[in-house]
Amino acid sequence: MQIFEDINNLQKLLKTLQNKGQTIGFVPTMGALHEGHLSLIEQSTQENDYTVVSIYVNPTQFNNASDLENYPRTLEEDAEKLETVGCDFLFFPNNKTMYPQKTSLFFDFGDLERRMEGAFREGHFNGVALVVSKLFNIVKPNRAYFGQKDWQQYLIIKALKENLFFDLEVIACPIKREVGGLAMSSRNMRLNVAQRKESVALYQALNLAKKMLQEEKASIKRTQVAVNKFLEKFTLVQLEYFEVVNSQNLKPIENIDKSQEVALCMAAYLGEVRLIDNIIFQL
Numbered sequence: 001m002q003i004f005e006d007i008n009n010l011q012k013l014l015k016t017l018q019n020k021g022q023t024i025g026f027v028p029t030m031g032a033l034h035e036g037h038l039s040l041i042e043q044s045t046q047e048n049d050y051t052v053v054s055i056y057v058n059p060t061q062f063n064n065a066s067d068l069e070n071y072p073r074t075l076e077e078d079a080e081k082l083e084t085v086g087c088d089f090l091f092f093p094n095n096k097t098m099y100p101q102k103t104s105l106f107f108d109f110g111d112l113e114r115r116m117e118g119a120f121r122e123g124h125f126n127g128v129a130l131v132v133s134k135l136f137n138i139v140k141p142n143r144a145y146f147g148q149k150d151w152q153q154y155l156i157i158k159a160l161k162e163n164l165f166f167d168l169e170v171i172a173c174p175i176k177r178e179v180g181g182l183a184m185s186s187r188n189m190r191l192n193v194a195q196r197k198e199s200v201a202l203y204q205a206l207n208l209a210k211k212m213l214q215e216e217k218a219s220i221k222r223t224q225v226a227v228n229k230f231l232e233k234f235t236l237v238q239l240e241y242f243e244v245v246n247s248q249n250l251k252p253i254e255n256i257d258k259s260q261e262v263a264l265c266m267a268a269y270l271g272e273v274r275l276i277d278n279i280i281f282q283l
């Protein structure tokens with residue numbers, strides 16, 4: 001695996017490969033890699049001739065300074081993991097490379113970002129869209145891979161691609177979970193033993209809600225009450241939001257009698273660690 005810190009050498013090499021008709025898959029990450037990230041990379045290596053992974057903790061998408069400061073940085077271990085899954089090129093830029101000048105560019109994705117992550121993390125999707133646009137222009141991949149774990153982010157990247165004519169395919173990959181069901185996340189390594197034990201409550205609550213809606217045809221209101229009540233039993237878990245939305249436009253679902261694809265999305269704090277999770281299914 002070759003590691004690039006600057007843009008020019010990486011671009012030169014990728015251009016040569018693409019001129020020869022080779023396809024490039026791209027997996028943007030913030031590092032502290034786990035099996036969730038590796039599954040995206042494996043899919044990319046299967047579907048493309050070459051795979052580029054970026055590791056960059058993008059400051060503009062953090063709305064909380066201590067979250068940015070405490071975000072795990074584990075480059076050496078990451079590079080070893082990348083070798084095992086056949087990543088060809090690692091792009092590891094610094095802030096000066098990614099933001100050579102102060103930018104006031106601003107993205108607004110309308111209704112897609114008014115709820116959930118967009119509502120609770122002000123400016124988050126502006127930072128995501130900014131850095132992903134930069135990365136798409138640097139790497140110019142044929143395909144880019146994103147996790148369903150950040151479902152709202154995936155929809156926003158799809159909107160970004162469509163609005164700005166990025167000539168690439170945006171692909172969503174399934175959520176990888178720990179044995180107990182906790183969605184893998186770089187932030188999980190900040191959980192203490194007691195918090196880790198209670199963190200399984202998120203996925204359990206999502207499954208409880210899915211069962212109520214799908215099998216028992218419970219109302220949205222009753223399901224929300226049940227989820228809140230279930231999570232109250234876990235004293236270390238502080239629910240931030242639980243939403244039942246249409247999986248494509250993220251509008252809240254009012255009528256469960258209408259057949260549609262639903263996303264149940266959740267964010268919760270365990271101490272200072274903020275976790276998100278979701279499940280998507282047909283109503």
Ligand code: AMP
Pocket residue numbers: 028029030031035036037039040145146147148149150173174175176177183184185186
């Ligand atoms: P991050 O490093 O958190 O920015 O994540 C980089 C990419 O990996 C994003 O597209 C995430 O959605 C994806 N990802 C994060 N966690 C998981 C997971 N547990 N399973 C699958 N993909 C994931």
